[in-house]
Amino acid sequence: MNLNIFFISLCASIIALCAERMLGIDWDYHVDAQTYIYSSEQIWNDVLEMGLGASLNAGYYFISNLFGQSVMLLTTLSFFSYAATNQLIYNIHSRFINKRNDFSLLLLLILFNPYRLHLSTTILKDNLIILLLSIVTFNFRKYYVAFVALVFLRIASIFYFILFTKRSYLLMLSMLGVIIYFFAPEYFDSRLQDSVDVNLHSRDFDTIPTFQEYGLAGNYIRGIVWAILSVTGLFAIMSFAPEFLFVSIGIIATYVYWVKASRKLIPSSQVFISLFIFAILAPGFTSYIRYVLPILTLYPFIYLMRNEKK
DSSP: OOOHHHHHHHHHHHHHHHHHHHTTOOTTSSHHHHHHHHTHHHHHHHHHHHOGGGGTTOHHHHHHHHTTTOHHHHHHHHHHHHHHHHHHHHHHHHHHTTTOGGGHHHHHHHHTOHHHHHHHTSSOSHHHHHHHHHHHHHOTTTTHHHHHHHHHHOGGGGGGGGGGSOHHHHHHHHHHHHHHHHHOHHHHHHHHHHHHHSOOOOSTTOOOOOOGGGTHHHHHHHHHHHHHHHHHTTHHHHHOOHHHHHHHHHHHHHHHHHHHHHOOSSOOHHHHHHHHHHHHHOSSHHHHHHHHHHHHHHHHHHHHHHHHTO
């Protein structure tokens, strides 16, 4: 196993961190980061009082508390999560694509995706989540513990499971979802109404259509449109903000990699269903991209691994 990718990735994160600090982008640029540093101890104590069920989605508060709410230690965790993920991606690529030069630039842009590289300099949990999902990608049955850990970090990670679900099972789950909705429509409609009422433009540069003017139907329209925009990187054209152009580089590279590796233009239905669900749940497009970044990073490699097992 070639560990050069791991150490090169660590160096890239350190260089990116130094560059961002020189540009005035500090550790607390993201609002979530401030919560993890200033409130993790209190939140985790509250979780312990409420019981084990409350720990779902609160796992990173436990990690932050365990690390003494230290910016340095949490950033180091992000460094190593990013580097380990890159190593795993490189190992899958080497196993199936081997030394095809026409993939070299695409792989480089995936591994050193500017947005993922930026997230590696933060204390956020995103790179840890991508690492755990990449471990699951190798063998879901063998590494199911990593999937359990994902749910404790982000409860919506259950929808990442769709990526590993066979289409026949996916149809059964869809039918089950329809049945559940039939018996409790008021609950689900109220949750969907929340997405209609909330402001989904959390950043000034975010001008991606939310379709809230169409009421409840707008949720489904948003699910379809955002899924297409996110997997292709076309959101960068619709908003044309420098921030989204920056985010789209690695996503577009991953999509082109998918097309070349699979010889298919459209990703699997599992990918689109996952992206669709997150589009309904997300409080805005910038948050949505963070939620689906694990999918947008790994779906070609999940395809390669699944095809090997057929």
